[in-house]
Amino acid sequence: MAVIDQEGAEKLTMRRLAHHLDTGPASLYVYVRNITELNALLIDRHLAGLDLRWDDPDESARQRVHRTLEDYAQLLASRPALAQAALITWPQGPHYLDLLELLLRALHDLGLDTPTAGRAVDLLLQVATASAAEQAAHASVNAQDLAELEATLGSADPERHPLLVEAGPSVFTGGSPAERNAWAVDVLINGLLRTHVAAAPLTDDTHDTDGTCSVGR
Amino acid sequence: MAVIDQEGAEKLTMRRLAHHLDTGPASLYVYVRNITELNALLIDRHLAGLDLRWDDPDESARQRVHRTLEDYAQLLASRPALAQAALITWPQGPHYLDLLELLLRALHDLGLDTPTAGRAVDLLLQVATASAAEQAAHASVNAQDLAELEATLGSADPERHPLLVEAGPSVFTGGSPAERNAWAVDVLINGLLRTHVAAAPLTDDTHDTDGTCSVGR
DNA sequence: ACCTGAACACCGTTCAAGT
DNA sequence: ACCTGAACACCGTTCAAGT
Numbered sequence A, B: 001m002a003v004i005d006q007e008g009a010e011k012l013t014m015r016r017l018a019h020h021l022d023t024g025p026a027s028l029y030v031y032v033r034n035i036t037e038l039n040a041l042l043i044d045r046h047l048a049g050l051d052l053r054w055d056d057p058d059e060s061a062r063q064r065v066h067r068t069l070e071d072y073a074q075l076l077a078s079r080p081a082l083a084q085a086a087l088i089t090w091p092q093g094p095h096y097l098d099l100l101e102l103l104l105r106a107l108h109d110l111g112l113d114t115p116t117a118g119r120a121v122d123l124l125l126q127v128a129t130a131s132a133a134e135q136a137a138h139a140s141v142n143a144q145d146l147a148e149l150e151a152t153l154g155s156a157d158p159e160r161h162p163l164l165v166e167a168g169p170s171v172f173t174g175g176s177p178a179e180r181n182a183w184a185v186d187v188l189i190n191g192l193l194r195t196h197v198a199a200a201p202l203t204d205d206t207h208d209t210d211g212t213c214s215v216g217r
Numbered sequence C, D: 001a002c003c004t005g006a007a008c009a010c011c012g013t014t015c016a017a018g019t
Helices: A014-020 A025-030 A035-047 A061-077 A080-088 A094-109 A114-140 A144-154 A162-167 A177-192 B014-020 B025-030 B035-047 B061-077 B080-088 B094-109 B114-140 B144-154 B162-167 B177-192
Strands: none
Touching: A014 A025, A014 A035, A035 A061, A035 A080, A035 A094, A061 A080, A061 A094, A061 A114, A061 A177, A080 A114, A080 B114, A094 A114, A094 B144, A094 B162, A114 A177, A114 B080, A114 B114, A114 B162, A114 B177, A144 B094, A162 B094, A162 B114, A177 B114, A177 B177, B014 B025, B014 B035, B035 B061, B035 B080, B035 B094, B061 B080, B061 B094, B061 B114, B061 B177, B080 B114, B094 B114, B114 B177
């Protein structure tokens, strides 16, 4: 398999890679079926740089999930094209399997049954990927459209959107991406501990299953 | 503002729209700054078709959140380009504000404070958007890469990835998108009810704040 | 002043023709 | 048999020239 530019924070295209390899773009299709597959392979390659072991007995399962997702999100956030690609395709390769296995183990340790843990891994990775994609996109546009968002929110009519006006734009924009991410992971874990996948998958009453513990409201 | 093809499930490009309007692509830049802005406006236009009121006293706040996000996800899932765009840009326009207001109100009713509700709206919409984007992408590729995912998972080494092998590929692929979505929303709501945004935003102990109620484990 | 044809600098993918 | 130059069918954006 060809050498791939590790550094380029720039978007990796078929043509750019081909140029880098001193050939025409057609040659790449010998190794790869389409650009999606190229990206999937590339993600796995970057994943190789992550620490996906879990030896430290002082680190709780919850902390391990946090650290893993933070690393993963950060990896994707610095490479806009990759984040974009990871949302659409399942990455493939050995390191991605390591990532899945690690998360599965941590969630198991937290007490989740296998079906719940499987879906949970999917959901956790989806959230991490989505926020990385958003972050990467905004970084490249120089955060100029953040002002635009605030303008839109500012145009809210107090009659029609009272809560929106009361809350103010900072509710949506406040906090660093990392902080927001960590909070989201906490929300997810706390929710997962109380929302199992229905045993009988065909009954459609999952909607109102409230979990085992009902406090607030 | 120009008339926009409502129907086209096809990707809306500057050039296609211009052709539809019998002009060159350059003309569009009088009304719109770039393609991102075009998509943001388009999303709002589609949002107009959604029911964003909340009159029915028989419908609980939880149910209303479910219905809203299901509608929103379905709207985006049928238009791949829109789902993709919604991940990267904040949509803009009056109907999007209606959507935010509705969710904010429902979450308030569920007992969330304003800062938590704000972040929660962001998170809920992100999850709905991300799964719609994934769904839309897979639908257009004819689900042929799902077989690829199962092949990757099948190649897992029982020594290195015991839990992955034990769980089997169905853990990640099982269930309809709608069902998976509904489950995700339940997880989020259950988690949100127990994970408030830290009052002092600078302390970094959000990680281990376990919520108010600890059952399981 | 307002609009836009044509050009610029790119894409991913295919396929016939070369070695 | 294997590889690839060149072509195909597109993109978003800009800008000089026309009305």
